[in-house]
Amino acid sequence: LEEQFGMPYVDIAPLGVVETARCIRKIQEIVNGQGANVDYEEYIDNQTLYVSQAAWFSRSIDCQNLTGKKAVVFGDNTHAAAMTKILAREMGIHVVLAGTYCKYDADWFKEQVSEYCDEILISDDNGAIGDAIARIEPSAIFGTQMERHVGKRLNIPCGVIAAPIHIQNFPIGYRPFMGYEGTNQIADLVYNSFTLGMEDHLLEIFGGHDTKEVITKGISADSDLNWSKDAKAELNKVPGFVRGKVKRNTEKFARERGFSEITLEVMYAAKEAVGA
Incomplete structure (x- = not known):
């Protein structure tokens, strides 16, 4: 069309925030080059902020x-x-x-x-x-x-x-x-x-629906590892029916790496290792 009829074209696929904005700006460039006077920046900003959540x-x-x-x-x-x-x-x-x-x-x-x-x-x-x-x-x-x-x-x-x-x-x-x-x-x-x-990995650490553990179960005292105050508080936020499994798997993670205390950082590292 361009070669035979002098018709301008846009070949930018509007997929993603960046390329969509580039596509619109290219359209603006073309129509303004044909004598129009449009500015789509406000539209781009509005769409990026309030329509796209990406x-x-x-x-x-x-x-x-x-x-x-x-x-x-x-x-x-x-x-x-x-x-x-x-x-x-x-x-x-x-x-x-x-x-x-x-x-x-x-x-x-x-x-x-x-x-x-x-x-x-x-x-x-x-x-x-x-x-x-x-x-x-x-x-x-x-x-x-x-x-x-x-x-x-x-x-x-x-x-x-x-x-x-x-x-x-x-x-x-x-x-x-x-x-x-x-x-x-x-x-x-x-x-x-x-x-x-990550579902299968999460099931390994959190357990499935067939758990027999009591929902109100808290942190057991029979552990060879110390839990920091912040780590205990974080563990208590975990739903009761999976709390025991989270505790055991976090401690397993710590023992394998030679940690003597469970801190928030150790908890987060154990959780991150699940999805690695």
């Missing part, structure tokens, strides 16, 4: 707990490139590998993601991406339905971001993936993919 979420303690977690991204060129940028640039997540099966756009894809990931894979071989995921052992995958199957076999959670895709990923309700409202959906997808993947 910027707020990225500063929250929940998102900060994901900082440095390893992720693999694979899919079509547009979605995989955008997700790589969102994870690395907007959420502080370590993208170990980013890839696409769109070989015809290999150069564009490499240009887009090279500064946001450690490794790039351009392939339409499902076995190759499966082998790469198995080698890397990320905390989460963001890919197609094929990577979701790989994740199932490797017990790694996967958020589906691109085709091929399952019907379950097409909800009936309004859930856009692009624009400012889309940033909320992406943030939910990322957070849920990581945290739901």
Whole structure:
């Protein structure tokens, strides 16, 4: 259209807070270049502050707990490139590998993601991406339905971001993936993919629904480790039916590392080790 009819175009996919703003500013640049006089900065600020919650979420303690977690991204060129940028640039997540099966756009894809990931894979071989995921052992995958199957076999959670895709990923309700409202959906997808993947680990330390422990059970005195006042107070905040398991597993963590006292720092370290 540009070559034959002189029609300007925008090729920035509005996925994520940063790219959505870039897309809108490019539109502003084009229409102003055609004689208009528009300023979309107020709109961008309003949408970023009050419609998108992604910027707020990225500063929250929940998102900060994901900082440095390893992720693999694979899919079509547009979605995989955008997700790589969102994870690395907007959420502080370590993208170990980013890839696409769109070989015809290999150069564009490499240009887009090279500064946001450690490794790039351009392939339409499902076995190759499966082998790469198995080698890397990320905390989460963001890919197609094929990577979701790989994740199932490797017990790694996967958020589906691109085709091929399952019907379950097409909800009936309004859930856009692009624009400012889309940033909320992406943030939910990322957070849920990581945290739901911790479920088995959490069950190991917190126990399941079949616990026989008394709900009102407090801190037992029969322990060879000392608990600081702050640590005792923190432990007492844990629901009674899992408090005993948290106590035993925290003490196990401390003994394995040679700690003689349970402090708040030791408790937090034990909890963090669960999701490592």
